[in-house]
Amino acid sequence: MLIRKPADIRPSEITSETNYINRRDFIRAGAIAGGSLIAGAAGAAVIPDTRQAALSGIKKSEFSTDEAPNSYEDITTYNNFYEFGTGKSDPFRNAEDFKPRPWSIDVSGHAEKTGTLDFEDFMKPFDLEERIYRMRCVEAWSMVIPWVGISLADVVKHFQPTSKAKFVAFETLNDPKQMSGVRWGSLDWPYREGLTIEEATNPLSILAVGIYGKSIPNQNGAPIRLVTPWKYGFKGIKSIIRINFTSSRPRTSWNMAAPQEYGFYANVNPSVSHPRWSQARERRIGSGLFADKQETLMFNGYGEHVAHLYKGLDLRRNY
């Protein structure tokens, strides 16, 4: 027999104990960060070298949702990161020994400032912000994740792209020694993603370096990953080592693997089904066994910030 819960409180709105405790920690971290702001440490994102270290100097953002975030456990044990295996818990198990330091990021292409930067130097010019975003996976599940990151628009501006730069292409580290999944041919490595320059400079786009106020765990894309909350999760390329300003549309991994199923834009769109499943509804992780799936929103509910980017574009064909 099924006992359905009354509909007035959605299970996703109930904060778990770990969430609650995490949030307490977060507020405390914020208070410490606030202290350091007063002390004059603002304007330089410092990412400690130790694993899951507390980040400081995090600003709040108006773009954050007030929905309850998923538990740290859910966010860090249920991942798609094929470099560490294709199962949902594989990244959690297989990424433990991954070394996100030393790390360098190569910036190239149509920009005034290019070159290879040490991760710490790359981060220095930017401010850390907390962005609590919905994350909608193309597999029809979703989470709410309290990211800590830097504005991608700030990053793009910093490197001064020229008028020829129409796209920003990203690449993930491709290291078979550290990434057991890369030894398998599940995808054409390295993992590649890309955005139009307008998408990259949209205020919602961030490069995330933390979750729940701590530096980002390996399985979530340490040390730095892309987050574009109005797009399906696979656009959020992890463990980035290369940023390239290009004049033509870059090739992207899932589009290369199955072009009829995954497009370049990959905007969340409930009215365009995946060939093998509907995208109309999504399962909110953490909502429990008997909770109904919830309706998926166009652009994952971020339409007011991004819909103008696609004016005149047939979203049925440009999925």
Place this chain on the structure above:
Amino acid sequence: MNTLQQIRFFWKPVVFLLCLLPAGLVVTDAIGLSGTLGANPVEEILDRFGNWGLRFIMITLAITPLRRVTGWNWLSRFRRMLGLFTFFYALMHFTTWVVLDRDLRLSEIIEDLTKRPFVLIGFTALLILTALAATSFTAVRRRMGQHWQTLHNAIYAAAILGVWHYWWQVKKDVTEPLIYAAILTILFGARVIWHLARNKRRHREARPAQ
């Protein structure tokens, strides 16, 4: 107790309980008594029941080749039970999909069945297994005579459709469906080889001695 009684009163109940174990674990994991169903429990339950359905159809189909290789004829006493567990896990997989994954929304279920071939393939396999389960009683078997075996050969179709359903569903990594397909190929291959060998023998025996 003779061997038949031992099988009936001891080994059958033991095997029955063992076969129920994966379902029991789903329940105890769901309420946190044993392991956990992870961040996405509905997907986990769906996967577990589906996988056990495939495993049981493989085990059921392995009985005859195993009996031939080992000469353990008592194995055939477990075949019906194993076949019925195949149906049980396939039905649980389907029920989980209808109730927990599709939230009992008829329009979505019909849309999936009509628009997504992999769903229809799985459903067809379940229909076949339902027919086999419904005719599994000894009395029905007797009444059906020769037709019974003809109908029950459809288990091969159900096995192929089941693996196909899984293959088509996975996003990219077909390793697991490939393993099932390989096992199925071996089980079918053994039957084909034996069948050919038997025909050859019959053919030879039919000829007059020289």
